[in-house]
Amino acid sequence: MEVFLGIDVGSVSTKMTAIDRQKRVVTSTYMMTMGQPVKMIREGLRRIRAELPEGVRVSGVGTTGSGRQLAGVLVGADSVKNEITAHAVAALELVPAVQTILEIGGQDSKIILLNDGVVVDFAMNTVCAAGTGSFLDRQAARLNIPIESFGALALESRNPVRIAGRCAVFAESDMIHKQQMGHETKDIVRGLCQALVRNFLNNVAKGKDIRPPVLFQGGVASNVGMKRAFEEALGFEVTIPEQHRVMGAVGAALLAMEAALKTKTTNFRGFGVADLDFSTRTFECHDCANNCEIVEISMEKTLVARWGSRCGKWDYVEPREDRAAGGD
Amino acid sequence: MKVTFPHMGNLYIPVRAILQELGLEVVVPPLPSKNSLNFGVKHSPEFACFPLKVNLGDFIEAHHRGADTVIMAGGIGPCRFGYYAEVQREILRDLGYELEMVVLEPPRGHLGELLEKIRRLTGKRSLRQVWAALQLGWEKFLAVDEVERLSHRVRPREGRRGSTTAAYRQALALIDQAGDIQETRSALARGEEILNNIPRKSGVSPVRIGLVGEIFMLLEPFANLHLEEALGELGAEVERSLYLSDWIKTHLFLDALRWKKKKESRVAEAAAPYLRHFVGGDGLDSVGNTVLYAQQGFDGVIQLMPFTCMPEIVAQSILPRVSQEKNIPVLTLILDEQSGEAGIRTRLEAFVDLLERRRTALAQEE
Known part of the structure; x- marks a missing residue:
């Protein structure tokens, strides 16, 4: 095999x-x-x-x-x-007709648009990490809810609270405010999912034409609350591939x-x-005003790679002879 | 009088030549770096646009090197750039720096004001000397633009990464050192030869990307994280919608003389179905040039803007429609002092990938 x-x-x-x-x-x-x-x-x-x-x-x-x-x-x-x-290659393998991929990971979120099996457009979050996995993790911890049951709890809510989702800091203070007002945790959680979806659609996916079939992948796709919120906002079904975490x-x-x-x-x-033993070393090159930070990777004390220089002069590493053709 | 001016790409080469020809003592600030930017960021309002911060860093560096007069461009229209010089003047004064600001801007109506400012710099020198200095400067503007264009074509085909950039720097240095028009011309010829002699890979057909956006971000490699080098090394050939000499022609002098270039009106015409009026800065150009690139069969367009740039935000909101109707992928990059190079790199890589795969798929259809 x-x-x-x-x-x-x-x-x-x-x-x-x-x-x-x-x-x-x-x-x-x-x-x-x-x-x-x-x-x-x-x-x-x-x-x-x-x-x-x-x-x-x-x-x-x-x-x-x-x-x-x-x-x-x-x-x-x-x-x-x-x-x-x-992500696009993996999604196409699974659903060849896929037209939109929503991907939300630990610190970034992206949207990829495809047409006839080719990526035609994409966007990633630029200046904001609200709505990514790290933020959800943090809020779950703050509310004392295990992240695994966060989504299920959101689904129990009938009266979601509207939460400002523009920015992680504001979202958090708004959430605390709603808590202090006496809103139920499940309503806050569902409101949060909706706010994050709104944020995603208004920022990352701004001006993009989202067409089905839509695949939702990345760690955050485990959250059924987020899936539901996307479906409500888009008006059609969103598919979560079985392997969504490792797409x-x-x-x-x-x-x-x-x-x-x-x-x-x-x-x-x-x-x-x-x-094997791997070690990394970094240094600043002062040969010009760029002051590039060079990274060196050594394997068992032999230098195997270097990168980071703008001019490329540090990139070259003597080719090694001992690369095995094929693994064990 | 020790004169300095802000950096914007290769601007320093012709401008230094002009000022030196006028017999002025010139202090060229060191090329923008993390170091100079730190000064700029520290003393600028946080929400000022990125170019203002880079300029200010240049001025402070130049002041440390003895400059006492700053030549700065001004502007008109709904873009904050027109007010840069005033804000910078105030900041420098608050810092206690003795720097005089000479603001060159397209005058409205009469040329008198502009001429008077130029007079302040040129002093008693004859009109003929001034004319000779401008001629040399213009020759250098054309030369640096020429080698830059050539570097864009050579880079995606270079045999060894970095060889084009090294040759391009060498060519710029030659042009910078040239003492008169004749020497400038031979420096250009020599520079072109060096670039053309770079060993090339055979059988590559790079994707072509048009660059549009705000002028400073387009022209200053430090500000755009050396975008053109990065794209070239990823195997894409870039063409910029704007070069230094274009800018001089349209913005600084000819606007005043009501000379509208043919190219200008062509861009406005191309933009017309989407945007019909000037929105400040280069917003209209970004839309028009995207349409033109699509018509010329480019594979994609990248729009560059500093964070919070109003004219480019207007363009950005229009570009998705252009992209869809003209069937050309557009990537917008918003940059400032917070930009992470790794994130930008990922987007560029993905964009070039997208263009290559798309081109292959389109070719198979035919």
Whole structure:
């Protein structure tokens, strides 16, 4: 059996998945990044290796998410792609007719519009993180509700409270205000979901023509309250894919398959990297006024990658000879 | 008198030449950097637009280097830029800096006021000397624009990342050092040769992206996080709707003489189905140029604006319709001192990806 790995290193969570040649998800894992991407990537590789049957061959690996570059170097990626492309590729595989993707993750939210299987437009939140997963987590904690039951509680409400959702700070103070006025928690929670959807549609999706079929993915799609609020606002059904939490990773795996089938080889360093020592070092280059921050990644004390320089002069690293063709 | 002026892309090259030809002592501020921006941000009102903050940082840096006179452009119309110089003058005065501001702006009606201000800088020099200085400056404006255009074409095809940018810097330095018109012309020729000799990849056909938006964000690489370099290195060929020499022609002098360029009216005409009047700054141009890029078969358009820019907000709200009707993807980037480079990078990568995949799909349809 051969598989392709997809790794999505997000701001809040790290997702990893293995798909087979038929593009079916074999196994996947979801972990909190906790500010330690290197550690979580190694942990994820260990988990995936443990889940895969004996004798499986890794024929390609792809990375995405804000930590895609770092992850790409660590594992020896065949494809390093941004999360918009990755999400779109995964959604298209699942629902070829998809026209709109709503994706809300830990710290960003995005909308992707497609037409005949091609991305034609996208937008990401720019100056505001209200409505993203981190904000919901925080409010759930403040209300003392486990995040898992947040959505279900919202569905119980009959009289949602209107909450200002423009900005996370205002939303929070408005929520506290409504609490102090004596509103029921479930009504506040549902009001919050509606406010966040309003915020998303008015800011991120501003001026975009949202047409069905709509896929709702990312961590926040687990929240049934958010799904309902989107459906109410849009006036049609919103589909949540079963793999919604790991769609980015699925996309990365599909892109890896595309890349590896083209080159007929993989750069994957093997699951062994989970046990290797990786270290990073940063320094400021003062050769010009840009004062670029250069990042150096070393594997077992050998420099393997460097980036961050505007002019590109630090980018070059002597190519290594010992890259295994194909993983274990 | 030690004269300084704000940076805006390669503006410093021709302007330095003009001022030096006039026999003035010139203090060119160091290129905008995190350092100069820190000064600017610290002393500007928070909601002032980003260019004002960058300018102010330049002035403070120049003051530290001995400048006592600032030449600044003014403006008219519903954009805050026209008021920059006044605000900056007040801020610098509050800081206790002895800096005189000479504000050059298109006069309404008569040229007298503008000429008088220029007179203040030129002193007793003859009209012929002034004319010669302007001619040299103009030659340099054209030269820097020319090498910049060429760099946009070469970069997506370069064999090794960064080689175009290095060659482009070299070409700019040559033009900067040229002492007269003849030398400027040979510097341009040499610069073009260096850029054309960069080893290129074969068989690439880059997607083409048109850049529109607010002028300072378009022209100043520090402000737009070196967007053109980033796009070029992602394999896209960019064309900007505005170059320095265009700006000089339309905004600073010719407006006053009521010379409307053909290109100007073409842009307004293209914008007409969506926007029929001047909205300040470059808003109308952003709409018109997007339409023109679509007509010219560009693969996509990127609009650049500083956070809170009113004219570009007007354009931004119109562009989705243009995008849909003219069938051209448009990405809007809003930038200021809070912009994270990683986030911008992700959007650019995704946009170039989108354009490439879309082009492939369109080609398969045919």
